[in-house]
Amino acid sequence: NPSFHFLSIKRRMIYFCLFLSICMGFVTPLESKNLHLEKDYQAKWCEQAGGEMEVRLEDATRADCLTPVYAIEFDFGGKWAEAIGQALHYSQETGRQGGIVLILEHESDYKYWKRLNKIIDRGHLNIKTWIIRPQDL
Helix, strand or coil, X not given: CHHHHHHHHHHHHHHHHHHHHHHHHHHHHHHCCCCCCXXXXXXXXXXXXXXXXXXXXXXXXXXXXXXXXXXXXEEEHHHHHHHHHHHHHHHHHHCCEEEEEEECCCHHHHHHHHHHHXXXXXXXXXXXXEEECHHHC
């Protein structure tokens, strides 16, 4: 029966997705342990830059930090690609230049800094970047 076969494949896919979700749930927390919270880095950097934290924008999103010139996203190294989208969005919503403060807690995170800036350069994106590390807190 073809419909039975389809349901069988569909059921297998559902079980596979559930299995994968469960596995990711166990792996992600182990990999995502950070030395400090993102908001700790955000508070330190934004204060030093004379910015305002968690500014609600017209579309109900929140910019991590707004300075008179920049609309800034903070993210840990591994989320470098997501940070680009957020910075572009904040820039569009505020009319300010996008910015990214990439949090690098380990020497091995420097590869994310290289990736981030390579994409920004090649795409001619109007995004300014900075690094913050645990020793900067």
